[in-house]
Amino acid sequence: MTYKLKITLNHHFKNIWPIFIAVIGFSLMPIYLNYKYGSEDLHLYIKVCFFSFLVFFIPQLVIHLAYYWANRGRVFYYAPDERRVKIEINNRTYKFILDDIEWIERNKSFALAADWYQWMPWDNYNYSVLRVKTGEQFVITSLLVPNMDLPIDESKIRLRKRFYCYPFGVNEVLEI
Amino acid sequence: MRYIDPDGRGPEEAMLRAQLWHMRNMTGISEEEQDEALWESGDTDASANTDKNEDDSSKKKKKADSEGNNLYLDEIGIFLGSVELGVNSWDKYISTPSLYRQGFRRGINGNYLLTGRNLSLFSQEIMTSNTAPITTLGRFGKGLGFGGTTFGALSAIDNGIALHKGKISISRFGYRITGGGVSLGLSLMKGGGPLGFLVGAEVYSFEKGYDKIAPQVQSSFDQFYRALINGWLNQQR
Numbered sequence: 542m543t544y545k546l547k548i549t550l551n552h553h554f555k556n557i558w559p560i561f562i563a564v565i566g567f568s569l570m571p572i573y574l575n576y577k578y579g580s581e582d583l584h585l586y587i588k589v590c591f592f593s594f595l596v597f598f599i600p601q602l603v604i605h606l607a608y609y610w611a612n613r614g615r616v617f618y619y620a621p622d623e624r625r626v627k628i629e630i631n632n633r634t635y636k637f638i639l640d641d642i643e644w645i646e647r648n649k650s651f652a653l654a655a656d657w658y659q660w661m662p663w664d665n666y667n668y669s670v671l672r673v674k675t676g677e678q679f680v681i682t683s684l685l686v687p688n689m690d691l692p693i694d695e696s697k698i699r700l701r702k703r704f705y706c707y708p709f710g711v712n713e714v715l716e717i
Numbered sequence: 718m719r720y721i722d723p724d725g726r727g728p729e730e731a732m733l734r735a736q737l738w739h740m741r742n743m744t745g746i747s748e749e750e751q752d753e754a755l756w757e758s759g760d761t762d763a764s765a766n767t768d769k770n771e772d773d774s775s776k777k778k779k780k781a782d783s784e785g786n787n788l789y790l791d792e793i794g795i796f797l798g799s800v801e802l803g804v805n806s807w808d809k810y811i812s813t814p815s816l817y818r819q820g821f822r823r824g825i826n827g828n829y830l831l832t833g834r835n836l837s838l839f840s841q842e843i844m845t846s847n848t849a850p851i852t853t854l855g856r857f858g859k860g861l862g863f864g865g866t867t868f869g870a871l872s873a874i875d876n877g878i879a880l881h882k883g884k885i886s887i888s889r890f891g892y893r894i895t896g897g898g899v900s901l902g903l904s905l906m907k908g909g910g911p912l913g914f915l916v917g918a919e920v921y922s923f924e925k926g927y928d929k930i931a932p933q934v935q936s937s938f939d940q941f942y943r944a945l946i947n948g949w950l951n952q953q954r
Contacts (some may be wrong), residue, residue, distance in 0.1 A: 544826055559863040566867040570874060577875075578882055585881075589874055596870075619825055654846065658805060658862035660904050660913075686825050690847040698847070 543620040548612060548684050555687050556608075559662040560601050567594040601663045604707050608666065608682035611708060617686050626691075628679060630715065637673045639693050646670040646699045647689065654702045666706050678714040790875055791921055794868040797861055798914040804858035812852045814844065821850040865914070866904075869897050889924075896920030 546552075571586040578586075618627040624639040650664040659665070668682040669689040681689050820831040820840055828850040831839055842848070873894060880890040900920060904913025 544824075546826060559860060562860065562864050563867050566864075566871055570871050574875065574878055578878060578884075582878075582881075586878065589877070593870055593874055597867075621824075621829075652859070652862070658801065658865075658904065658911075658913075659859035660862055660866050660901070662863055664859075664863070687827075688823060688825055688851075690823055690825065695845075 542622065543618055546617040546619070546686050547615065548609065552684050552687060553605075556665050556683055557601070557605060557662075559659065559665065560598060563594055563597045563662060567591070597662050600705060604663050604666050604705070605684075607707060608668065608684045611668075611680050612682045612685040615685055617681065619691075621692070624692075628681075630679075633715070635673075635677060635679070635715075637675075639691060641673045641675070642691070642693055642697060643672045643674050644697045644699055645672075645689070645691065645693065646701060648701045648703055648706045648708070650706055651702050651704065654700060661704075663705060668706060668708050668711075670711055672714075676714060676717045678712070680708060680711055680713050682708070790868060790872045794865060794872060795918055795921055797865050797868060798917060801858055801861035801865060802911055802914055804854060804861060808852055808855040808858050812854050813849050816850045816852060817844045817848070822848050823850050827851065866901065869901055869917075873897055892924065893920075896924075 567590045570590045571583065574586040574590075575583055614631065616629040618629075619625075626637055626639065628635045647667065647669050649667045650659075650661070652659040652661075652664040653667055666683055667689070668680060669686075671679045671681055671689075673679075683689070816828070820836055821828045822831060822839075876885065876890050876893050879885045880887065897917065897920070900913045900917035902913075903916055
């Protein structure tokens with residue numbers, strides 16, 4: 542069996558869904574405030590709720606777009622039985638087996654790494670830097686592969702716990 | 718002498734009379750002059766008392782508002798936190814290990830079931846965060862976590878509006894915001910979720926407890942203070 546993964550609506554939703562809790566909460570809040578304190582300051586309530594919503598929404602939008610642009614148009618194939626991986630990037634194909642992986646750097650939020658509470662809407666986002674022995678280096682985001690936990694030797698896995706998993710300063714090496 | 722106390726300010730008036738009696742003894746003024754002084758003093762004190770009463774009633778109103786304020790948001794937040802703690806604990810210690818024992822492992826796109834040779838080879842391996850299967854309960858629990866953060870933010874907005882409207886005092890606002898901030902900060906520190914929830918619940922309980930206990934302590938202190946002053950005045954006779 543071979544998994545074929547690309548950025549789909551389902552993957553978008555798997556990453557972005559917590560923000561809908563904020564959408565519901567901050568949309569209903571002006572109604573609550575209006576009921577509680579009267580309608581004379583309704584515009585103030587709407588403004589405060591809108592800008593508070595942006596505090597959560599903007600970082601999530603930024604990370605979502607960064608992940609999308611990083612992995613747009615790519616296809617990730619994985620055959621667990623053969624331990625084989627194939628990545629298609631801009632009509633080029635990179636093939637390797639799991640034993641060819643030199644290391645994987647997994648970048649996860651504290652919540653995701655500890656498998657515990659998710660406090661921020663962007664806690665679902667994670668990305669991996671995958672380096673193969675031939676020197677190529679790939680960035681695989683959770684929009685492409687939701688959970689990049691490949692069955693390789695634990696010593697090859699580096700875990701970085703982050704508050705905000707934006708791929709700052711990460712470079713891919715596609716040409717050797 | 719029949720004592721009429723229509724407005725319930727007996728002890729204050731008694732103190733006033735005692736002060737005048739003391740003043741008369743010291744200065745030797747007549748009873749008429751004393752009555753005149755009493756009226757003048759009473760008027761002055763009455764206006765002062767009116768201000769004081771207005772302050773008191775404003776304080777009481779603010780306090781009543783603050784007790785009523787945020788009632789539902791705080792309690793929903795505490796409820797969500799409790800459910801979240803229960804769901805996450807259940808998932809972490811019961812559901813996920815159970816699924817793991819059945820042979821389910823976390824794959825790159827959801828769980829997969831170990832079969833055949835893989836089952837005999839890997840079924841006894843210790844569960845790690847990379848191999849622990851994902852459960853629906855776990856996803857639900859994680860979602861509740863962000864629900865708690867959202868409620869915290871909504872509660873902060875509510876408190877800000879209440880302060881803007883003069884419904885709560887700046888000290889109460891500061892207490893709530895600081896408590897919420899510490900709770901969220903602890904939650905974010907290396908996934909220390911339960912600690913953040915517990916601190917948030919403590920902050921909430923302490924405020925509610927303070928609202929119940931403080932008036933009684935204040936009332937007891939006022940009685941003690943009045944008794945002390947009366948005792949001192951009696952000593953001066």
